[in-house]
Amino acid sequence: MLYGADYNPDQWPEHVWDDDVLRMQEAGVTTVSLGIFAWSRIQPAPDVWDFAWLDTVIGKLHAGGIGVNLATATASPPPWATVAHPDILAADENGAPYWHGSRQHHSPASPTYRRLAAELVRRLAERYAQHPAVVMWHVGNESGCHLPVEYSDAARDAFRGWLRARYETIAALNAAWGTDFWAQRYGAWEEVFPPRRAPYSRNPSQVLDYHRFMSDMWLECYLAERDIIRAAGATQPISTNMMGPFKPADYTTWAPHIDVITDDCYPDPLDPHRVRNTAFQRDLVRSLKRGRPWLLMEQAADAVNWRPANPSKRDGQLAAETAQSVGRGADGIFFFQWRQSRAGSEKFHSAMLPHAGTRTRTWREVTALGATLAALPELPAPGDDAPVALVFDWENWWAVEAADHPNRIDYLALLREWYGALHRRGIMVDIVKPEHVDGRYRLAIAPFLYLLRDEGAAALEGFAAAGGVLLTGPFSDIVDANDRFRDGGFLTQLGPVLGVALEDFRPLVPPALDHIAERAGEEGSHDSGAETWVAEDVREARFALGDGREAVGTFFAEALFADDAAIVASFTTGPSRGRPALTRRAHGEGSAWYLATMPDDAGLDLVLGVVIEEAAVEPVLGDAPPAGVEVARRGDLVTLINHGETDVVVDVAGTDIRSGAAISSVALGPQESAFLLAPARVLTTAAP
Numbered sequence: 001m002l003y004g005a006d007y008n009p010d011q012w013p014e015h016v017w018d019d020d021v022l023r024m025q026e027a028g029v030t031t032v033s034l035g036i037f038a039w040s041r042i043q044p045a046p047d048v049w050d051f052a053w054l055d056t057v058i059g060k061l062h063a064g065g066i067g068v069n070l071a072t073a074t075a076s077p078p079p080w081a082t083v084a085h086p087d088i089l090a091a092d093e094n095g096a097p098y099w100h101g102s103r104q105h106h107s108p109a110s111p112t113y114r115r116l117a118a119e120l121v122r123r124l125a126e127r128y129a130q131h132p133a134v135v136m137w138h139v140g141n142e143s144g145c146h147l148p149v150e151y152s153d154a155a156r157d158a159f160r161g162w163l164r165a166r167y168e169t170i171a172a173l174n175a176a177w178g179t180d181f182w183a184q185r186y187g188a189w190e191e192v193f194p195p196r197r198a199p200y201s202r203n204p205s206q207v208l209d210y211h212r213f214m215s216d217m218w219l220e221c222y223l224a225e226r227d228i229i230r231a232a233g234a235t236q237p238i239s240t241n242m243m244g245p246f247k248p249a250d251y252t253t254w255a256p257h258i259d260v261i262t263d264d265c266y267p268d269p270l271d272p273h274r275v276r277n278t279a280f281q282r283d284l285v286r287s288l289k290r291g292r293p294w295l296l297m298e299q300a301a302d303a304v305n306w307r308p309a310n311p312s313k314r315d316g317q318l319a320a321e322t323a324q325s326v327g328r329g330a331d332g333i334f335f336f337q338w339r340q341s342r343a344g345s346e347k348f349h350s351a352m353l354p355h356a357g358t359r360t361r362t363w364r365e366v367t368a369l370g371a372t373l374a375a376l377p378e379l380p381a382p383g384d385d386a387p388v389a390l391v392f393d394w395e396n397w398w399a400v401e402a403a404d405h406p407n408r409i410d411y412l413a414l415l416r417e418w419y420g421a422l423h424r425r426g427i428m429v430d431i432v433k434p435e436h437v438d439g440r441y442r443l444a445i446a447p448f449l450y451l452l453r454d455e456g457a458a459a460l461e462g463f464a465a466a467g468g469v470l471l472t473g474p475f476s477d478i479v480d481a482n483d484r485f486r487d488g489g490f491l492t493q494l495g496p497v498l499g500v501a502l503e504d505f506r507p508l509v510p511p512a513l514d515h516i517a518e519r520a521g522e523e524g525s526h527d528s529g530a531e532t533w534v535a536e537d538v539r540e541a542r543f544a545l546g547d548g549r550e551a552v553g554t555f556f557a558e559a560l561f562a563d564d565a566a567i568v569a570s571f572t573t574g575p576s577r578g579r580p581a582l583t584r585r586a587h588g589e590g591s592a593w594y595l596a597t598m599p600d601d602a603g604l605d606l607v608l609g610v611v612i613e614e615a616a617v618e619p620v621l622g623d624a625p626p627a628g629v630e631v632a633r634r635g636d637l638v639t640l641i642n643h644g645e646t647d648v649v650v651d652v653a654g655t656d657i658r659s660g661a662a663i664s665s666v667a668l669g670p671q672e673s674a675f676l677l678a679p680a681r682v683l684t685t686a687a688p
Contacts, residue, residue: 002332028370040078062133125232148248316671327639380635465588499565499585541574543581553597
């Protein structure tokens with residue numbers, strides 16, 4: 001296990017550096033990420049380079065037995081660069097520049113930025129590629145985190161080039177974007193601009209392509225720096241820190257180019273769904289390179305500084321969150337940062353070594369955590385541990401949340417609801433795009449898959465034909481990769497597999513809204529300013545299985561024709577009363593199910609119970625864990641974590657990985673965890 005933090009010695013006088021190394025050894029630190037925001041220190045002026053301080057720091061760390069994850073320092077250009085080259089600056093949708101004084105103020109499409117960054121990376125790589133302290137390379141930092149979309153002239157020019165490569169001709173672009181609508185037809189590439197500020201709704205196909213373009217621009221920057229490092233002879237792994245379900249960057253396109261997945265995760269202590277949401281994120285990043293461990297590159301030792309309220313973590317919560325990462329595939333645990341800053345925007349952000357020093361709870365917990373991780377034996381790599389694939393697709397995310405749809409969809413929130421129902425049952429889940437659904441899974445769940453590419457549809461059909469159980473809907477298989485309707489209406493690809501046809505969406509008002517109030521003066525408003533109160537029959541639609549069990553549906557109560565499918569449940573209330581709500585059709589060796597609504601929590605459990613039984617999916621321990629207890633599997637390793645408020649005993653046979661002793665039960669207090677090797681099915685659960 002790697003253990004460490006971001007290290008920013010350039011923010012501290014040199015006399016502190018020796019103490020840093022000593023304290024790192026005391027805390028069990030094995031590796032630090034170095035120089036992430038050090039561009040202005042390394043290159044204080046256009047023709048001035050200062051590596052002496054970095055040589056000293058790397059030498060001290062190496063002498064202390066601490067490895068270096070060396071950053072390329074390109075995440076924040078120094079002031080001299082943007083003053084001398086204002087074309088580096090990013091711009092907002094009005095064309096106004098973002099100025100230096102914060103970070104990530106540059107356009108990733110700027111040729112000048114890329115040229116200056118390349119020179120910086122070349123000098124770093126040539127100097128340190130063979131240094132024995134350098135065990136890894138850290139390209140950039142959280143690409144796009146604070147400025148995921150920008151509209152500068154550099155972006156304009158690069159967007160035109162990107163579109164030429166994608167469509168080749170302006171006629172093909174017009175066809176893909178449907179530009180005959182609202183007289184948007186283009187006659188030349190020079191007429192095409194980013195989707196800057198406009199008086200009303202912008203072309204959804206253009207907006208979708210701009211999401212793709214921006215994700216690709218950040219990836220191009222990564223690839224350019226990676227190639228420079230490799231050209232200098234570096235053989236260490238190269239990576240960049242991701243941010244879990246970060247909407248602006250399609251990490252499924254990044255993952256093949258990254259040696260080891262690294263992720264930053266900052267759970268909100270006030271989030272009632274914190275455990276579920278962080279488990280979702282950890283499973284997502286693990287799924288980007290299935291079968292390969294990943295690294296938690298940043299987490300907080302205690303409170304952060306950037307939320308409206310920043311409470312401390314509870315006693316033991318840090319260890320529990322770390323166990324969750326390890327149990328779901330992490331082979332390294334890192335923090336932002338090592339020593340708490342004394343100036344700047346993040347001076348109130350916690351660190352491994354707080355301002356209050358080594359008498360603090362934070363210091364006790366991080367040193368204890370270092371000892372715990374150091375005592376672990378070599379852990380198995382994640383295997384094919386998940387019997388369930390939850391389909392999560394970035395391009396669909398961009399498209400399904402676009403304007404002018406039958407309902408407003410929070411795609412990530414709804415996927416987390418599905419994930420949470422599986423998480424409560426103790427079932428391992430991979431989170432993958434549709435093209436990656438294959439025979440290693442028994443069950444694939446693909447809700448709200450509005451944009452479905454041809455290749456994705458083929459993979460889902462093949463999965464069911466080969467014996468898998470596929471569950472999809474509602475609002476799925478609606479548009480092609482360009483956000484256009486296909487000929488033949490909706491469900492044109494999966495309809496024959498599912499045995500259903502879609503007549504109408506029949507949206508329901510989302511549960512969080514008691515009424516809709518569009519007021520005059522709002523951008524795009526067509527109404528007179530009066531509030532529109534929602535009638536009861538469009539808030540929800542109940543549905544019932546044939547055995548009489550009922551549930552509540554939300555968001556949609558689609559009107560379906562069950563042409564070649566069995567009706568498993570029907571709507572009993574709402575706009576589609578009497579119509580199918582859940583259908584099943586045998587397809588090849590498997591089955592394909594369609595759900596015409598989004599169930600509430602009880603409904604999710606009800607529907608999952610039906611399809612899990614059909615797919616013969618079992619929880620990690622053979623039964624659902626007790627309330628508040630999380631269970632995860634990576635290869636032969638099973639992790640148990642008690643996130644609840646009371647003590648719990650889980651009677652289970654296995655081998656304690658820390659002691660090597662055979663055990664028949666595990667007692668867990670609040671926030672406590674256990675690691676077991678190849679336990680058998682859970683036997684009983686009870687309070688001690």
